[in-house]
Amino acid sequence: MSEDFRHEPVLAREVVELLRPGPGLVFLDGTLGGGGHTELFLEAGAQVIGMDKDPRALAAASARLARYGEAFRAVRGDFRDAKGVLAALKLDGVDGALVDLGVSSPQLDDASRGFSFREGGPLDMRMGPEGQTLADLLARLDERELGRILDEYGEERFARPIARAIKRAVEAGEPLDTARLAELVAGAIPRKAWPPRIHPATRTFQALRIAVNDELGALAAWLDALPAITRPGARAGAISFHSLEDRAVKERFRALCQACICPPGMPVCGCGAAATFKAVTRKAVTASEQEVARNPRARSARLRVVERLR
Numbered sequence: 001m002s003e004d005f006r007h008e009p010v011l012a013r014e015v016v017e018l019l020r021p022g023p024g025l026v027f028l029d030g031t032l033g034g035g036g037h038t039e040l041f042l043e044a045g046a047q048v049i050g051m052d053k054d055p056r057a058l059a060a061a062s063a064r065l066a067r068y069g070e071a072f073r074a075v076r077g078d079f080r081d082a083k084g085v086l087a088a089l090k091l092d093g094v095d096g097a098l099v100d101l102g103v104s105s106p107q108l109d110d111a112s113r114g115f116s117f118r119e120g121g122p123l124d125m126r127m128g129p130e131g132q133t134l135a136d137l138l139a140r141l142d143e144r145e146l147g148r149i150l151d152e153y154g155e156e157r158f159a160r161p162i163a164r165a166i167k168r169a170v171e172a173g174e175p176l177d178t179a180r181l182a183e184l185v186a187g188a189i190p191r192k193a194w195p196p197r198i199h200p201a202t203r204t205f206q207a208l209r210i211a212v213n214d215e216l217g218a219l220a221a222w223l224d225a226l227p228a229i230t231r232p233g234a235r236a237g238a239i240s241f242h243s244l245e246d247r248a249v250k251e252r253f254r255a256l257c258q259a260c261i262c263p264p265g266m267p268v269c270g271c272g273a274a275a276t277f278k279a280v281t282r283k284a285v286t287a288s289e290q291e292v293a294r295n296p297r298a299r300s301a302r303l304r305v306v307e308r309l310r
């Protein structure tokens with residue numbers, strides 16, 4: 001099973017250089033997936049707690065990383081609850097934290113998970129067994145709300161006609177799988193406006209996946225928890241694949257690195273506040289041409305890192 005569940009870690013060299021795992025340090029990998037980044041941290045001598053919502057990812061990564069013994073602990077859970085997970089393990093914080101957002105290649109490739117528009121699968125799209133499925137979401141949202149999600153999370157120009165086509169099929173009780181859903185989406189976009197290199201349903205599927213899993217909510221909670229889950233000197237990194245995610249990371253990291261909170265225009269600082277983090281990356285780190293050639297998924301990856309000061 002573990003060999004089937006392989007996911008090439010993106011920005012591997014950059015993650016290790018910037019997060020600096022090493023002996024005596026404890027790392028929290030919030031998105032264990034196939035265990036690629038965790039393995040790099042373990043190889044560098046760190047202990048790692050690897051979290052994932054997906055029991056299959058946990059089982060495969062645990063089997064693959066068993067040789068590291070007690071240095072690796074797998075925990076099923078949502079990284080939005082990182083603080084509670086560390087408290088349950090009686091840890092006051094970690095020296096390194098990473099989230100590598102989105103879904104893994106094995107999740108995308110397994111039609112039964114409902115992420116694929118090429119092969120028919122159930123309207124699911126959940127990363128783990130809990131929570132609402134895509135079928136639940138499509139039944140609950142009205143056409144306007146669905147259109148807003150496709151516009152906002154998918155930057156889909158044809159959000160409204162796509163939402164109309166989907167809701168019409170759902171309300172007519174048409175039996176839908178992911179392949180039929182993709183057909184409906186493609187049919188709602190004028191052929192001459194189909195994107196050149198990607199399937200016309202790509203943006204819609206991405207938007208629906210983000211909504212089903214409340215991916216932006218989980219990221220916001222992890223960013224808010226950083227002061228509580230890191231020790232002084234710790235480094236925290238986030239790899240995002242979507243402009244909304246990257247913007248959330250950039251803004252929250254900037255706020256964490258800001259010292260003075262006086263209103264602009266004050267002649268002297270009156271708040272006396274000192275920053276708790278400093279930026280390690282001034283701008284997002286992206287994949288080299290060689291990496292993108294080897295692993296096209298890396299094309300849109302953006303890594304940002306901060307360091308806890310005190």
Ligand SMILES: C[S@@+](CC[C@H](N)C(=O)[O-])C[C@H]1O[C@@H](n2cnc3c(N)ncnc32)[C@H](O)[C@@H]1O
Nearest residue numbers: 009031033034035036037052053078079100218
């Ligand atoms: C891109 S993959 C990570 C790949 C991993 N870094 C590697 O090198 O193999 C993302 C993983 O994070 C998990 N995931 C996404 N959001 C999560 C969340 N909020 N909490 C826990 N796991 C999450 C997914 O189930 C998936 O396995």
